[in-house]
Amino acid sequence: MLKEIRPAIILLVALTLITGLAYPLAMTAIAGVAFPKQAEGSLIERDGKVVGSALIGQEFKSDKYFHGRPSATSAPDPADATKTVSAPYNAANSGGSNLGPTSKALSDRVKEDVDKLKAENPSASVPIDLVTTSASGLDPDVSPEGALFQVPRVAKARNMPEDRVRQLVTNATEGRLAGLLGEPRVNVLALNLALDAAAAK
Amino acid sequence: MTVIGWIQILLFCAIVVALVKPLGWYMTRVFNGERTLLSPVLRPVEAGLYWIGGVDEKREQHWLTYTVAMLLFHVGGFLVLYAVMRLQAVLPFNPAGQSAVAEDLSFNTAISFITNTNWQNYGGESTMSYLVQMLGLTHQNFLSAATGIALAMALIRGFSRSSMRTVGNFWVDVTRCTLYVLLPICVVYTLFLIWQGMPQTLGAYVDATTLEGAKQTIAVGPVASQVAIKMLGTNGGGFFNANAAHPFENPTALSNFVQMISIFALGAALTNVFGRMVGNQRQGWAILSVMGVLFIAGVTVTYWAEANGTSALHALGLTGGNMEGKEVRFGIVASSLFAVITTAASCGAVNAMHDSFTALGGMIPLINMQLGEIIVGGVGAGLYGMLLFVVLAIFVAGLMVGRTPEYVGKKIEAREVKMAMLAILVLPLMYLGWTAVAVVLPSAVASMANAGPHGFTEVLYAFTSATGNNGSAFGGLSGNTFFYNLTLASSMFVGRFFMIVPAMALAGSLAGKKSIPASAGTLPTTGGLFVGLVVGVILIIGGLTFFPALALGPIVEHLSMNANTLF
Numbered sequence: 001m002l003k004e005i006r007p008a009i010i011l012l013v014a015l016t017l018i019t020g021l022a023y024p025l026a027m028t029a030i031a032g033v034a035f036p037k038q039a040e041g042s043l044i045e046r047d048g049k050v051v052g053s054a055l056i057g058q059e060f061k062s063d064k065y066f067h068g069r070p071s072a073t074s075a076p077d078p079a080d081a082t083k084t085v086s087a088p089y090n091a092a093n094s095g096g097s098n099l100g101p102t103s104k105a106l107s108d109r110v111k112e113d114v115d116k117l118k119a120e121n122p123s124a125s126v127p128i129d130l131v132t133t134s135a136s137g138l139d140p141d142v143s144p145e146g147a148l149f150q151v152p153r154v155a156k157a158r159n160m161p162e163d164r165v166r167q168l169v170t171n172a173t174e175g176r177l178a179g180l181l182g183e184p185r186v187n188v189l190a191l192n193l194a195l196d197a198a199a200a201k
Numbered sequence: 202m203t204v205i206g207w208i209q210i211l212l213f214c215a216i217v218v219a220l221v222k223p224l225g226w227y228m229t230r231v232f233n234g235e236r237t238l239l240s241p242v243l244r245p246v247e248a249g250l251y252w253i254g255g256v257d258e259k260r261e262q263h264w265l266t267y268t269v270a271m272l273l274f275h276v277g278g279f280l281v282l283y284a285v286m287r288l289q290a291v292l293p294f295n296p297a298g299q300s301a302v303a304e305d306l307s308f309n310t311a312i313s314f315i316t317n318t319n320w321q322n323y324g325g326e327s328t329m330s331y332l333v334q335m336l337g338l339t340h341q342n343f344l345s346a347a348t349g350i351a352l353a354m355a356l357i358r359g360f361s362r363s364s365m366r367t368v369g370n371f372w373v374d375v376t377r378c379t380l381y382v383l384l385p386i387c388v389v390y391t392l393f394l395i396w397q398g399m400p401q402t403l404g405a406y407v408d409a410t411t412l413e414g415a416k417q418t419i420a421v422g423p424v425a426s427q428v429a430i431k432m433l434g435t436n437g438g439g440f441f442n443a444n445a446a447h448p449f450e451n452p453t454a455l456s457n458f459v460q461m462i463s464i465f466a467l468g469a470a471l472t473n474v475f476g477r478m479v480g481n482q483r484q485g486w487a488i489l490s491v492m493g494v495l496f497i498a499g500v501t502v503t504y505w506a507e508a509n510g511t512s513a514l515h516a517l518g519l520t521g522g523n524m525e526g527k528e529v530r531f532g533i534v535a536s537s538l539f540a541v542i543t544t545a546a547s548c549g550a551v552n553a554m555h556d557s558f559t560a561l562g563g564m565i566p567l568i569n570m571q572l573g574e575i576i577v578g579g580v581g582a583g584l585y586g587m588l589l590f591v592v593l594a595i596f597v598a599g600l601m602v603g604r605t606p607e608y609v610g611k612k613i614e615a616r617e618v619k620m621a622m623l624a625i626l627v628l629p630l631m632y633l634g635w636t637a638v639a640v641v642l643p644s645a646v647a648s649m650a651n652a653g654p655h656g657f658t659e660v661l662y663a664f665t666s667a668t669g670n671n672g673s674a675f676g677g678l679s680g681n682t683f684f685y686n687l688t689l690a691s692s693m694f695v696g697r698f699f700m701i702v703p704a705m706a707l708a709g710s711l712a713g714k715k716s717i718p719a720s721a722g723t724l725p726t727t728g729g730l731f732v733g734l735v736v737g738v739i740l741i742i743g744g745l746t747f748f749p750a751l752a753l754g755p756i757v758e759h760l761s762m763n764a765n766t767l768f
Binding site for chain 1: 209254256269270273274278324335343372388391395402410411412417421427430443447449455511513519520522528532535552556557652653677762766768
């Protein structure tokens, strides 16, 4: 049995170096050459400044922008490090609400959001993704229904014709991959960038 | 449920089944030490490792030596991982300036990764430096996966050999698995994931100014290289807190689909390796069929429950499935399917928050783990877990007809049945026992995030996941406390090693037996009767063990939900 100690130590060290350093570092080097944009996090720049990542949702509160889904992410409380405070779309601390199907807190939160959205657009039924938090708290997408629901509000705030805003939503809608995988969706940041660009014209 | 949803599910199953034979063929060659396409490149590395390690690849080990070698390897791995976490503040590759991981959390995480559990009591991006993610976690993802496969190989050799004292050489099995199976697939897989949008950088977290002028710090890192082995090795520990739900850890519908396939690929192919090594591939297909029956049943229930949604939200005028804790790009079907896959295998990666699933939708992942994760299962671990149930099923069948039971030419006798029972019974002892302790300790109850039966399910899920070495969670439970860090670590340890040692003893005892030819009185183990028998034994043993606990959690919650009772 004692003669198993030598291979235990040496193979552990050798395989650690291969799988724990050589492999990730080599992949990083290759990625930097082959897919530099993705490797850095698919960052989006506007006027030379990083405004976000194409894959990461960000918080929109203004009526002029399309809003993403509610986000349950949090951050350490600046006043007391042992506690956390709500910090939607905190991309340095992902997470979901973890509220279950019989949670009163969940039901109350959703009711408040539903009431708000109904007041904003009484003519349409509220899409469920606009009142539920995502798993990561960083969901970059809403459903096409979720985007179309917000068209009247955005058009009014921007003084743009609704048809024009609706057209931007249609342009930004991505279907299932090969008509099969995933769900139809609209990337909110991309849509809002297109909206800003259209308004600037 | 939609037609397109079911097409996605069936496409998934078809691809996994299509990969079984080629991967099984390749792995059989690797573990038999035969030449492969990659040998010209990898053979010198392999031989070099044996040379510096003083390993004689021709010399095989007795089951006990094999087990001791495995345990020594894990002690070393534990110490390295623990040390790297405790020292991360003074080590390189730490651009976010993470401070040392606390003692109890380091202990929990180190146990968690050497046991292939990868339970996350930590939030990756807020706790771990890049060095820990690479040298500590990525590396253990490889080694715990390689160990699982090595152990399965030892047990397979037990069945396939006749009158031999040895079951293989642990060092050779682990080295070959890492070099020839895991690494090459991961290299290609990593590049695919990066192409899909997964970061792979050593640069610091990025500060962006959002369109509305707020500051958003975006965590990045060497994500793709870790995610590849995390899925392929059914480890499941995420780079980020939100795991495979994080857009950087699972950017697209395609990355999601491939990740799901990679969880099952090696585990499913091992049934074929088993078939090839015992000389009849149909033996492997029979085992895969048992897994398939249980899997499809689980997917159906979870998909149905999630697509139906929750009555609390429908009461507010909303329609559609349960989208709380799910991502839009995956939707109901890909989230439900992922949840069943990740718990059927002992992966534990999540692309949706299981804590927010409906009562029945979340019960299936729980049941999958309580059955011992034998539906494909963890790489290696699933196969040896399933073979334990096969031994029991054969034993039960033998009792029914009054003959000494035999399986693939081996007589199953008292010692084998005892070892199988020991391995199977140790799991409920841990997860039911610790759950019982936790729910009477006020400090442990305080960690629950949800009230009512759902809170109980959170605790039961945590101990089940830890014992089953899964690592997925009902994430609301605040597990990073002294009590949970230690009790969950003990569950992970016992769930892994107290199952491995009896399984290895079984391997040793089987290898020593003579192979006997099948006779007219032998129960055929390749047909529908056998598949039905094994499924029945799994459900009866499993059901009797954990049904009372489920009744207190998800079942009563389902009834409350339908009665519109909120907590």
